[in-house]
Amino acid sequence: NAGVTQTPKFQVLKTGQSMTLQCAQDMNHNSMYWYRQDPGMGLRLIYYSASEGTTDKGEVPNGYNVSRLNKREFSLRLESAAPSQTSVYFCAISAGANTGELFFGEGSRLTVL
């Protein structure tokens, strides 16, 4: 997963705390995505950025905000964490020509107590 770097890898928060998950890519791809993966639920899209300067909501955007800082970086912010946001978060990228061919980062495991 050298092309997509996520930080932090693990995080424990208390309810109501805020935090930002960082994602950076070195593959010069246009499109970036944030997914969450929960047992029995599969991968669900939170937010995406089709290109630098644009962001859009996915299937489960509530409780999250994003920033596409530049072409390389796409961050996901939890303003007031809730236990329901306990999950594994994946950043993914695609060249944009075919949005189904995604390259994933290693993931960030978040626990909200």
Added chain:
Amino acid sequence: QKEVEQNSGPLSVPEGAIASLNCTYSDRGSQSFFWYRQYSGKSPELIMSIYSNGDKEDGRFTAQLNKASQYVSLLIRDSQPSDSATYLCAVNESGGGADGLTFGKGTHLIIQP
């Protein structure tokens, strides 16, 4: 509501045999189809893409698509213990943009030595 259905398994296959993984989808207009492999605790990795009816082979992997039946499958020949993983089917809707990818919940495959 777009749906992608997979048998969650576990699917147990003896080493050296053919593993057959199946996926059905609800959006008749879907245009592109993908198989991702996810090892336990790791991120998904794209292993096959298929866009036209019929078979597509890549090494020990064959993807099969039947749009009339809304069915896509993945065959793994000469199964190895290293193939033990969860396999995610993903489908892109017709004319779908960056948010058009829907994932199934995955099939857990176990290759028995």
